[in-house]
Amino acid sequence: MPLQPTPIEAVEDEALARLLEEGQRDDAGTVERYRTSKDAVFERYGPVEAPAAVLVHGGYFRPGVDRTHLRPQARALVAAGWQVVLPEYRRVPGAACTATEDLAALDAHLRAEHVDVRVWVGHSAGGALALWRALAGDLPPVRVVALAPVADFDAAVAQRLGGDAVRDWIGAGPQESPMTYARLDPTRLAARTTEALADIHLVHGTLDASVPVAQSEDFPAARTLVPDAHHFDLVDPASPHWPTVLGIIRG
Structure with missing residues (x-):
């Protein structure tokens, strides 16, 4: 008998289902392409002269979860005065670096267009990728807000978070593929630098059942733990916790 979900x-x-429904129902942003891959598109919201936030969606790196559920957050940020870039990127089991290749290409595309990107905001697995953007060391500095990020890949693998999501994405465990973990794991990347950590802020709900709050508690950067918030409260404009998140994004 399958396990019943906890309360x-x-x-x-329920929150994810509602965000998906809202994202599917309402108008999306203008869709643009940033490289030749069919998956490498982004939606642009808001006035082009406004400061920009890049939103990187999560979904535990699974191919079947796309950007739809972050559209309500994108529209809320536009209402708060932002231009928003909401990208799609490849999530290929066993070829994890295709995701970072796409996001590096997006970064280069936005810089070539002279988009005034002030912050990258990533949620869940997207939080891990936003942390990679800040910590990889070969891209220009940028401020990052990581919402409920998968920040410690060793712990994620050991706890089989998301049904072995990290292992499935990378295609192996840390012992079998140490170089890939070294390139992608935020905790390993953070151990190599101190300067980039000053531009990082982690936000995590204390009731998160999808990505345990411990993923953020030991990460060596600024953090805000949001009491009584669950995983999707941090990207839900209807949540009572959204003003806290918005204030941190504003910086």
């Missing part, structure tokens, strides 16, 4: 898991499932 918090059920609340998170």
